[in-house]
Amino acid sequence: MLVLGIESSCDETGAALVRDGRYLLSNVVASQIEIHNRYGGVVPEVASRQQLAAIIPVIETAMEQASCSWSDIDAVAATYGPGLAGSLLVGLTVGKTLSLARSLPFLGVNHLEAHIYANWLRNGDAPAVQSETDGDWSYRKGDPIFPLICLVISGAHSELVLVRNHGEYELLGRTRDDAAGEAFDKVARILGLAYPGGPAIQNAAQKIEEELQQQNKSLNVARAAYRLPRAWLRSTYDFSFSGLKTAMLHLAEGATEDPRATGEGRQISQYTRMGAQATQKGPANVALLASSFQEAIVDVLAVKTRLAAQEYHVKQVVLAGGVAANASLRARLEQELLPLRIRLSYPPIDFCTDNAAMIASAAFFHLYRGEQHGLDLDVSPGLSLPFKK
Numbered sequence: 001m002l003v004l005g006i007e008s009s010c011d012e013t014g015a016a017l018v019r020d021g022r023y024l025l026s027n028v029v030a031s032q033i034e035i036h037n038r039y040g041g042v043v044p045e046v047a048s049r050q051q052l053a054a055i056i057p058v059i060e061t062a063m064e065q066a067s068c069s070w071s072d073i074d075a076v077a078a079t080y081g082p083g084l085a086g087s088l089l090v091g092l093t094v095g096k097t098l099s100l101a102r103s104l105p106f107l108g109v110n111h112l113e114a115h116i117y118a119n120w121l122r123n124g125d126a127p128a129v130q131s132e133t134d135g136d137w138s139y140r141k142g143d144p145i146f147p148l149i150c151l152v153i154s155g156a157h158s159e160l161v162l163v164r165n166h167g168e169y170e171l172l173g174r175t176r177d178d179a180a181g182e183a184f185d186k187v188a189r190i191l192g193l194a195y196p197g198g199p200a201i202q203n204a205a206q207k208i209e210e211e212l213q214q215q216n217k218s219l220n221v222a223r224a225a226y227r228l229p230r231a232w233l234r235s236t237y238d239f240s241f242s243g244l245k246t247a248m249l250h251l252a253e254g255a256t257e258d259p260r261a262t263g264e265g266r267q268i269s270q271y272t273r274m275g276a277q278a279t280q281k282g283p284a285n286v287a288l289l290a291s292s293f294q295e296a297i298v299d300v301l302a303v304k305t306r307l308a309a310q311e312y313h314v315k316q317v318v319l320a321g322g323v324a325a326n327a328s329l330r331a332r333l334e335q336e337l338l339p340l341r342i343r344l345s346y347p348p349i350d351f352c353t354d355n356a357a358m359i360a361s362a363a364f365f366h367l368y369r370g371e372q373h374g375l376d377l378d379v380s381p382g383l384s385l386p387f388k389k
Contacts, residue, residue: 001074001367004098005360006059008091009083009111010155011036011047013054014356015062017073021364022120022140026065027350027357030054037195041185048086055094062356070102075372077363080108081383082156088379096375105372107363111354112157112385113169115320116150117362118347118355137368138166144345145315151305152385154321155181158301160237160308161385166365171387172308173237180297180323183241187248187293191286201290202326208287219291226251226292230300237304241297248293298329306336319346322353 002025007014011032017025032050036042063069078095081088092108099106120143149172152159158175178186181198188197193204212219229247231240309317317337323329324346337344351358366372 001364002068002072003075003077003360003363003367004059004062004073005109005356005358005363006055006076006078006091006095007111007114007354007356007359008051008055008087009079009081010087010354011042011050012354013051013058013091014354014359015055015059016356016360017062017066017068018121018357018360018364020137020140021117021361021368022122022143024121024123024357025068026062027355028058028062028065029353029355030058033196040189040195042084044084044086047084048090051087051090055090059094059098073102073104075105075107075363075367076102077107077109077359077367079111079114079359080373080377081380082111083379083381085379085381088381092377092379096377100375105367106375106377107366107371108373108377109359109362109366110383110385111359112152112154112159112383114358114362115152115154116161116163116318117365118320118351118358119144119150119318119345120361121347121351121357138365144318145343147312147314148316148318149305149309149312149314150318150320151301151324152320153180153301153323155179157181157321158239158241158323159385160305161387162308162312162314167369167386169385169387171385172312173239173304175239175241176233177240177242178245180239180241180301181321183245183297184323186245187290190249190252191289193286193290196322198323198326201294202328204287205291205294205328208285208291222288223292223295226289228292228296230296232300237308239300239304244293244296248289251289294326294328298326298332301329302332302336305333306340309337309342310340314342316343316345319344319352325349325352 002019005016013030016027076095076099078091080092096106147164150161150163152161156179158179160172162170162172184201185197188200193200209219212222229243231243233240333344
């Protein structure tokens with residue numbers, strides 16, 4: 001089954017052709033990062049207008065790269081939520097229109113579920129010869145093994161999900177306020193770094209860590225100047241990063257000005273004072289702040305994921321979403337899971353961020369079960385995963 005996937009949930013416009021939910025024939029993404037970088041975040045109206053301009057050329061390019069015609073395509077799939085309403089409407093409307101014009105089955109895809117299915121993608125076409133066991137559509141060699149834990153860390157979402165089988169999701173924990181991706185973007189703005197915040201903070205952190213290593217200095221000792229809080233929320237798998245974000249704001253303020261100069265009687269936070277004390281020892285170090293912040297985020301995500309994997313006796317942990325591209329998180333999770341002999345997997349970086357290949361992959365597993373949507377399907381900006389009750 002060859003599926004044309006269309007993605008337009010936010011500021012990326014994507015089209016891809018994927019066979020049997022796994023084998024990538026083409027994947028084209030038109031990015032708007034340079035446009036939104038000047039604002040420090042995505043402007044919804046600008047994003048939807050850019051989607052309109054890019055979507056048809058992106059689809060045409062994906063078909064050219066896959067060397068296929070409309071007669072080769074078996075179904076069309078497009079994101080219908082969650083995301084920005086205006087952007088979602090562009091991709092969904094085009095997907096439904098192509099389905100109607102070409103008399104093809106249509107499926108609306110949950111963007112969060114699609115991020116999970118990025119772990120099923122691989123380059124190349126399906127094998128020409130299949131064994132009897134390969135005939136099972138639900139499993140191919142190299143697929144993730146159920147049951148598994150998925151850490152979904154995409155944009156406004158930070159969720160720990162138990163996946164027992166295709167389409168069977170159980171929510172173990174989620175963010176109670178800011179998601180990890182949001183915290184990365186907001187803290188990057190506080191530190192004066194580029195958008196998107198995740199790669200900018202990772203690059204700054206990596207730079208200072210390499211410098212300290214060359215100087216034979218301890219990273220932990222250097223980070224001690226910026227001790228950051230962790231909201232562990234004991235006895236739950238929930239996350240909270242708003243307190244960490246606030247601490248970063250106060251640290252940055254203290255590292256750039258003397259809080260004592262703002263007037264008597266002002267209540268000074270411990271993090272503002274900590275930032276000021278660190279400044280007295282030398283110039284404010286944005287890279288060290290970035291490294292300390294990243295370590296605080298990774299610490300909570302990795303430990304809670306490991307605890308969930310232990311409790312539910314899973315065979316595998318997978319990562320999904322933009323923050324899944326973070327090298328520090330991947331390394332820390334490998335360290336946490338190795339003694340337990342639990343396998344960790346994650347998509348290539350190109351499939352961690354928004355793309356249409358994951359949309360086509362997720363669609364396949366629904367379409368093969370005979371599921372599809374009518375042309376009256378509307379966008380659902382606040383859509384969540386279909387959790388088991």
